[in-house]
Each structure stands twice: as C-alpha cells, then as structure tokens.
Amino acid sequence: MNDTPAVASAMARSYKYGFVTPIESDTIPQGLDEEVIRLISFKKQEPEFMLEWRLAAYRLWLEMTEPNWSSVRYPPIDYQGISYYSAPVGNPGTVALEDVDPALLATYEKLGIPLDERLTLAGVAVDAVFDSVSVATTHQKKLAEMGILFCSMSEALQKHGALVHRYLGSVVPPEDNFFAALNAAVFSDGTFCYIPPGVRCPMELSTYFRINAARTGQFERTLIIADEYSQVGYLEGCSAPQRDRNQLHAAVVELIAMEGAEIAYSTVQNWYPGDAEGRGGIYNFVTKRGECRGDHSRISWTQVETGSAITWKYPSVILRGAGSSGRFHSVALTNHHQQADTGTKMIHIGPNTSSTILSKGISAGHGHNAYRGLVKVLPGASGARNHSQCDSLLLGEHCSAHTHPYLEVKNHSARVEHEATTSRISEDQLFYCRQRGLSNEEAVSLIVNGFCQEVLRELPMEFSVEARKLLAVSLEGSVG
Amino acid sequence: MNILEISNLHVAVMDKPILRGLELELKPGEVHAIMGPNGSGKSTLANLLAGREECQVTAGSVFYQGENLLVMAPEERAGKGLFLGFQNPVELPGISNVRLLKEAFNARQRHRGLPAMDALAFRDHLDQRSKRLGLSGEWLLRPVNVGFSGGEKKRNELLQMMVLEPRLAILDEIDSGLDIDALALVAEGINAMRDAQRSMLLITHYPRLLDLVHPDHVHVLMEGRIILSGGMALAQDLEKQGYGWLEEVAT
Numbered sequence: 100m101n102d103t104p105a106v107a108s109a110m111a112r113s114y115k116y117g118f119v120t121p122i123e124s125d126t127i128p129q130g131l132d133e134e135v136i137r138l139i140s141f142k143k144q145e146p147e148f149m150l151e152w153r154l155a156a157y158r159l160w161l162e163m164t165e166p167n168w169s170s171v172r173y174p175p176i177d178y179q180g181i182s183y184y185s186a187p188v189g190n191p192g193t194v195a196l197e198d199v200d201p202a203l204l205a206t207y208e209k210l211g212i213p214l215d216e217r218l219t220l221a222g223v224a225v226d227a228v229f230d231s232v233s234v235a236t237t238h239q240k241k242l243a244e245m246g247i248l249f250c251s252m253s254e255a256l257q258k259h260g261a262l263v264h265r266y267l268g269s270v271v272p273p274e275d276n277f278f279a280a281l282n283a284a285v286f287s288d289g290t291f292c293y294i295p296p297g298v299r300c301p302m303e304l305s306t307y308f309r310i311n312a313a314r315t316g317q318f319e320r321t322l323i324i325a326d327e328y329s330q331v332g333y334l335e336g337c338s339a340p341q342r343d344r345n346q347l348h349a350a351v352v353e354l355i356a357m358e359g360a361e362i363a364y365s366t367v368q369n370w371y372p373g374d375a376e377g378r379g380g381i382y383n384f385v386t387k388r389g390e391c392r393g394d395h396s397r398i399s400w401t402q403v404e405t406g407s408a409i410t411w412k413y414p415s416v417i418l419r420g421a422g423s424s425g426r427f428h429s430v431a432l433t434n435h436h437q438q439a440d441t442g443t444k445m446i447h448i449g450p451n452t453s454s455t456i457l458s459k460g461i462s463a464g465h466g467h468n469a470y471r472g473l474v475k476v477l478p479g480a481s482g483a484r485n486h487s488q489c490d491s492l493l494l495g496e497h498c499s500a501h502t503h504p505y506l507e508v509k510n511h512s513a514r515v516e517h518e519a520t521t522s523r524i525s526e527d528q529l530f531y532c533r534q535r536g537l538s539n540e541e542a543v544s545l546i547v548n549g550f551c552q553e554v555l556r557e558l559p560m561e562f563s564v565e566a567r568k569l570l571a572v573s574l575e576g577s578v579g
Numbered sequence: 580m581n582i583l584e585i586s587n588l589h590v591a592v593m594d595k596p597i598l599r600g601l602e603l604e605l606k607p608g609e610v611h612a613i614m615g616p617n618g619s620g621k622s623t624l625a626n627l628l629a630g631r632e633e634c635q636v637t638a639g640s641v642f643y644q645g646e647n648l649l650v651m652a653p654e655e656r657a658g659k660g661l662f663l664g665f666q667n668p669v670e671l672p673g674i675s676n677v678r679l680l681k682e683a684f685n686a687r688q689r690h691r692g693l694p695a696m697d698a699l700a701f702r703d704h705l706d707q708r709s710k711r712l713g714l715s716g717e718w719l720l721r722p723v724n725v726g727f728s729g730g731e732k733k734r735n736e737l738l739q740m741m742v743l744e745p746r747l748a749i750l751d752e753i754d755s756g757l758d759i760d761a762l763a764l765v766a767e768g769i770n771a772m773r774d775a776q777r778s779m780l781l782i783t784h785y786p787r788l789l790d791l792v793h794p795d796h797v798h799v800l801m802e803g804r805i806i807l808s809g810g811m812a813l814a815q816d817l818e819k820q821g822y823g824w825l826e827e828v829a830t
C-alpha cells in the first residue's frame with residue numbers, strides 16, 4: 100500500500116479548503132513576552148481583570164513543561180517563532196454584518212458557511228472567527244429576544260464582563276495544563292454563549308474557525324453556560340490553508356450545565372492535515388471540558404476528527420451533579436502521516452452519575468491513532484455507571500492503533516464496563532460491495548462509514564452529511 | 580452473441596485445482612441450473628465469474644458478451660451487468676439496505692453513462708420490488724445482512740438482483756434456507772425477471788425451485804467439470820438417486 104506520487108497529488112488536491120484569502124492583516128511581530136500579552140489585551144480593550152488573569156497564566160506557563168506523555172511525536176515548537184495576534188485590518192469584530200469586509204464574507208461563502216442571514220443553513224447561528232478575531236456573528240437579534248447571549252468572546256468581555264468573570268477558567272483553570280495556560284495567556288477570541296433558565300435554544304449555535312495568516316497561532320476560547328433546565332446544541336467547524344509549515348492551534352472550550360440543563364457539543368474538525376509525506380498541517384492541541392454542575396444535567400461531546408497533522412484532545416465531563424450524565428462519541432481518522440491521540444475523561448463525583456464512551460478510530464496509510472480515556476469514580480459517586488466501547492479499524496499495513504483505557508474506581512457500588520475491538524476491513528466485505536458495482540475506494544469509504552455510523556447519527560442532520568463526505572475525502576489515497 | 584462462453588476452464592484455489600476443464604455456454608434469455616455434490620466447485624465457479632481474486636485461472640477462457648471477462652475488475656463486471664447472489668452474503672454493519680442499494684444503483688447508472696436517479700424515483704423503483712418479496716420499509720433500514728435469518732439474507736440477495744436488473748444473474752443457492760412461502764416468492768421474483776435478454780445461472784441442490792422456474796438446461800458439476808447436461812428430468816433423477824451413479828460417467 101505504498102502511496103504513489105499520483106495518489107499523493109490526488110490527496111493534496113482533495114483538501115479543498117487550502118486556499119489563502121489575500122487580505123491585509125494587522126499581525127503583531129513573532130514572539131511572546133508580557134508586552135505581547137499587554138498588547139493583545141489593549142487591542143481588545145479588555146476589562147482590567149482580564150489582563151491580570153492573562154499575566155498570571157503567562158507566569159504559570161513559564162514554569163510549566165510541555166506534556167510528553169501522549170503518543171504523538173513532533174519536533175520542538177518554537178514559541179518565539181509564532182505571532183500571537185493577527186486580525187484583518189479594520190478589525191470588524193463587533194460591527195454589523197453589512198460592514199464586514201466582502202473578502203471575508205466571500206471566504207466563508209467559499210467554505211460553505213454563508214454569513215448572510217438569509218442564506219445561512221436554516222436553524223444555525225454562526226460566529227465566524229478569522230485568525231485571531233471574530234468577524235461576524237449571525238442571528239444575534241433573534242436569539243437576544245429569548246435572552247440568549249451568543250457573541251464573540253471579545254464582545255462578551257465588554258458587554259457581559261461580570262458573567263465572563265464568574266465562569267471563565269472555572270472548568271479549565273489556567274494551571275490545568277501547559278497548553279491551557281498558554282491559551283489563557285494569549286487567547287484572542289472565541290465564542291461566548293449563555294442560555295437563560297428554562298430556554299430551549301431554537302437553533303444550533305456554531306463557530307467556524309478559520310486560520311488564514313501564516314506563522315500565526317490560533318488560540319481561541321469558547322465558553323458555554325446553560326442555566327437551569329435550558330437546552331442548547333452547539334457545533335464547531337474549522338479549516339486552514341495548505342502550507343508546508345506546521346501551525347499551532349491551542350484552544351480551550353469550557354461548558355457549564357446547571358441543574359437539568361443539557362448541552363450537546365459537536366465538532367467536525369478539518370484542519371489542514373499536511374501532505375501525503377507529512378509536511379505541514381495543523382498541530383491541534385486542545386483542552387475541552389464540560390462540567391455537569393447541577394443535578395440531572397447532561398453534556399455530550401460528539402467529534403469527527405479528520406484533519407490536523409496532530410490531534411491531541413480529550414473532551415471531558417466532570418459529573419458533579421447527582422444523576423448527571425456525560426457522553427463522548429468520537430470518530431478519529433488518520434491517513435498518510437497524521438497522528439491522533441484522543442479520548443476523554445469522565446470524572447464521576449456525584450451519586451448516580453452515568454457516562455458513555457464510544458470511540459471509533461480509523462487508521463490508514465502511515466496514520467497513528469490512539470484512544471486514551473480515563474474513567475474516574477470518586478468515593479461519593481455511589482451507583483455510578485460507565486460503559487466504554489473503543490473500536491479500531493485498520494486499513495493497510497503501515498498504520499497503527501492503540502487503546503489506553505485508565506480506570507480509577509473508588510466506590511464499590513459503581514459499575515464500569517470497557518470493551519475494545521481492533522479489526523481490519525475484510526476482503527469479503529470489499530468484494531461484496533465491488534460485486535455490487537462500487538469501486539474499491541467507494542467500497543472502503545462505505546464500510547468506514549458503516550463503522551462510524553453510531554457516532555455519525557449523533558450529529559445534527561446537515562453536519563452528518565458533511566462528515567460523511569469528509570470521511571470519504573480523507574480516505575483518498577488510502578487504498579492501493 | 581452468447582452471454583457467457585466458458586471454454587476448458589481450469590481454476591485453482593490456494594493452489595488446489597478445483598475446476599478442471601469446465602465448458603458452458605449461455606445464450607440470451609436462457610436459464611441454466613447447476614447441481615452437484617458439496618465441494619464440487621459450484622461456488623468457486625460463481626466467485627470466479629464475479630472476479631474473486633482467490634480463484635486463479637490456470638487455463639481456459641471466459642467470454643462475457645463477447646469480451647474477455649477475466650481481465651475485468653469485479654466492479655467493471657458488475658457495471659456490465661453481471662450479478663452474483665452470494666451463497667453466504669457478508670454482513671455490513673452500520674450500512675442500511677437502502678443505502679447499499681442506492682449506491683449500487685447509482686454506480687450502475689454511472690457505468691451506463693446515465694445520471695443518478697432522484698431519491699423519490701429510486702424509492703418507487705425499490706418499493707415496487709421489495710413489496711413483491713414481502714420486505715417491509717422498516718426492514719430496508721436495517722444494516723445489510725446483520726442479524727438476518729438465513730432466508731432473509733437470500734431474499735435480500737434477490738431484491739438486490741431485482742433492483743439492479745443485471746444481464747447475467749448468478750444465484751448461488753438462492754433457495755437454501757427458505758420456508759415454503761418464501762420459496763414461492765423467490766421463484767416468482769425470478770420468473771418476473773426472466774426476459775429475452777437476461778440470462779440466469781441458478782446453483783441449487785433441490786429440484787423444488789427448478790419445478791417452479793423451469794430452467795432451459797440442467798447441468799451436473801462433478802470432478803471439476805460439467806459431466807452431464809439435460810432438462811428437468813435430470814434434476815428429478817438426481818433428487819431420487821443422488822450423485823453416486825454418476826461417478827462412472829465422471830471417470
């Protein structure tokens with residue numbers, strides 16, 4: 100299954116979001132020190148507490164070392180060789196949609212995310228983040244009528260400072276890990292959502308992240324708060340130009356569900372994966388965590404990870420409220436030289452909490468795919484239940500898949516189950532599909548789709564269609 | 580022109596010779612039945628015709644509608660209208676029947692240079708055929724062959740054949756595992772598909788299906804070749820006497 104040059108170029112062509120928008124940017128010089136942090140905070144005209152918070156995080160970060168416990172391998176990152184802030188000139192940020200630079204609107208349209216409210220997918224509101232800043236947020240007025248706050252983090256800091264102050268870092272504190280500390284110090288934008296008590300959000304909220312500028316990092320922060328008995332579905336998408344140099348994306352996402360509230364967070368991750376030889380691509384080092392703070396609250400993470408040169412993320416749930424539940428549904432596909440080390444942590448604190456983990460890893464080419472998951476049941480979590488299922492599918496001879504389940508159970512009444520399978524795509528299945536007229540590639544793609552079906556069906560309809568297509572494209576060049 | 584023309588075919592599986600000098604000719608519109616003891620190579624013949632890699636041709640030739648079949652990829656054979664109903668259809672977890680049928684149907688359209696059929700028209704095309712086989716709408720949403728009973732798998736193979744409307748249908752033991760009513764439905768389905776252009780090769784152990792379908796020819800496959808051919812009477816004789824009496828003919 101060696102990739103021929105023809106296959107490699109087909110793969111390179113198949114990343115259809117690899118274009119660059121020629122737009123003038125306000126990019127600060129590369130390098131990181133306290134001055135840079137002050138500059139970011141100043142540019143964003145943040146309240147005083149934010150600057151203090153950032154600086155404290157930065158000082159923590161200086162003392163920390165980059166984690167090396169995961170299975171991913173990459174050359175040392177030069178943190179002084181990155182620009183920490185890049186925004187399109189005339190930084191639109193909080194301007195009205197009509198005033199957004201047409202070149203930016205065109206970019207999002209090309210990505211399939213029209214920002215014109217008349218053209219957007221029915222039932223989806225979008226916050227569009229371009230490099231370091233949010234450039235537009237749709238449907239804000241309609242949502243505001245119901246008391247729902249949906250805006251960029253910059254806008255939230257200015258208009259809802261107290262709310263942000265109360266919750267920011269309460270789930271992922273800066274000291275949590277190296278990348279979380281870095282993010283806290285330099286994050287430039289992201290999305291803020293607040294759903295008031297008893298409100299069912301009438302549309303899916305979403306953020307589309309686009310990296311455009313070269314030699315920049317993207318450090319965004321998302322904070323979603325679902326107040327008592329409210330409900331919200333949130334979707335995150337992303338892409339980046341095709342470049343030979345690696346770029347760092349280190350985001351933090353925090354979810355907070357109060358009593359009886361429900362948050363369903365879905366990600367379709369399609370950062371540029373690098374070329375067939377493993378040159379370029381995004382390093383996606385992300386900390387995502389939700390806290391079921393109130394009783395009977397629910398948080399679910401659904402992710403389809405097909406992009407990035409390296410994916411390092413463990414969307415987790417802290418199950419604090421009694422009877423709360425957490426779910427993690429994941430598809431991670433690695434082709435060519437992509438590496439993924441992903442999984443979840445389910446921390447059972449409250450009684451009768453439950454969690455479900457369903458992970459589907461697909462490795463092709465020289466891809467490396469690891470599931471790493473922790474299920475922790477604390478002494479107070481009587482009657483806690485967990486079910487974990489981790490399935491790996493291998494395509495070809497040079498790829499690998501590993502499963503690392505960690506269990507820490509400190510309550511005897513807890514019931515924890517773990518199942519894992521590793522399989523290869525079977526010749527019988529391939530032959531059956533080809534006998535029905537499908538090409539080898541179509542057959543592989545169909546079988547992989549079937550393998551992921553239980554996860555894909557968790558996604559909202561339009562996005563599951565997108566995810567299917569993405570899986571097919573990501574598999575190109577994987578069958579000899 | 581013959582639909583299928585097999586001459587002096589020798590096939591080995593894992594270096595073990597299975598077919599040794601098989602000859603067979605199918606004309607448009609003809610239905611042929613192949614019978615033969617377990618392990619005689621009936622499925623090997625079917626798999627070889629569909630393009631299974633494990634079946635190595637060591638001598639002989641196969642022409643399909645005048646073209647050398649042996650150089651074609653499996654999907655190319657399918658695209659040109661060759662269909663195999665498998666003796667043991669494989670499970671495809673997570674893929675619904677309707678999804679596979681739609682993809683297969685669109686692959687066929689593409690091969691014929693036709694646009695994909697729109698969703699509603701395809702649904703009609705499918706519903707007419709699934710109703711005829713007593714397969715419900717809900718059943719179409721189930722993953723292909725997963726947890727199907729033996730008889731359901733066979734009906735599913737026939738449904739795929741009816742949806743894809745092949746030129747040559749090879750049905751490997753489509754009648755095994757069927758209850759009496761299902762056998763009647765399957766036979767009806769086969770008869771409904773018969774026309775002057777379409778040929779069929781039915782592999783079976785029992786004359787019951789053949790009584791309902793009336794094949795034009797019945798062949799006995801033994802010792803790696805067709806040792807005897809006849810009509811329905813031959814099938815009846817085999818039912819009564821088994822294959823023992825043929826051993827002399829074979830040697």
Ligand SMILES: Nc1ncnc2c1ncn2[C@@H]1O[C@H](COP(=O)(O)OP(=O)(O)OP(=O)(O)O)[C@@H](O)[C@H]1O
Nearest residue numbers: 592593597615616617618619620621622623624633
């Ligand atoms: N993959 C394989 N490896 C080794 N031997 C094989 C393989 N496939 C088939 N065979 C052998 O080839 C011979 C012919 O098998 P085949 O399945 O064609 O028989 P058949 O006539 O269809 O039998 P049945 O009536 O039981 O379906 C058998 O002896 C079988 O064991």
Ligand SMILES: [Mg+2]
Nearest residue numbers: 621622623666
């Ligand atoms: Mg057989």
